[in-house]
Amino acid sequence: MFRWAIVLGVVSIPGLCFSQPQSNRPEEIVALQKSDERPVVFFVHTDWCGYCQAMKNTTFKNKEIENILNQDFYFVDFNAETQEEISFAGQIFRYKPTGVKIGVNELAESLAAIDGKISYPTLVILNQNYEIIFQYAGFLSAKNLTKALKEMKSL
Numbered sequence: 001m002f003r004w005a006i007v008l009g010v011v012s013i014p015g016l017c018f019s020q021p022q023s024n025r026p027e028e029i030v031a032l033q034k035s036d037e038r039p040v041v042f043f044v045h046t047d048w049c050g051y052c053q054a055m056k057n058t059t060f061k062n063k064e065i066e067n068i069l070n071q072d073f074y075f076v077d078f079n080a081e082t083q084e085e086i087s088f089a090g091q092i093f094r095y096k097p098t099g100v101k102i103g104v105n106e107l108a109e110s111l112a113a114i115d116g117k118i119s120y121p122t123l124v125i126l127n128q129n130y131e132i133i134f135q136y137a138g139f140l141s142a143k144n145l146t147k148a149l150k151e152m153k154s155l
Helices: 002-017 027-033 050-058 063-072 107-113 142-153
Strands: 040-045 074-079 087-090 089-094 095-099 104-107 122-126 130-136
Touching: 002 107, 027 074, 027 087, 040 050, 040 107, 063 142, 074 107, 087 104, 089 107, 095 107, 107 122, 122 142, 130 142
Parallel strands: 040 074
Antiparallel strands: 040 122, 087 089, 095 104, 122 130
């Protein structure tokens, strides 16, 4: 029994070292803003995007990123292909089919479109009035995201 406790303890420890920032649902942000106004970070991604998964497995597991996002921002891990209806900032966003078994949520379109096109991943930062103050399409390393977040939290 004692041996299993040691093995389980060792297996569990790495999970503690690689947590990710607390993710909120878009619908929760408006209520949270009423008690504590903060910029909102949307990580717009898909399940099939390799760069998106790489950011989840590296950038967002960085302890400094996790701390900054949890302390100074509201973070939304948003799958662009979600089919659920989203209520955010006084608007309703729906899923739009774009082909057979594929589509995009209107919220992803409104946040992540740059020059009319969406790329994945896209990181979007909104101010307290839900205006886009930062958009970046593509992979962001922990170092580059840390720099961007520090600049954005001072706005």
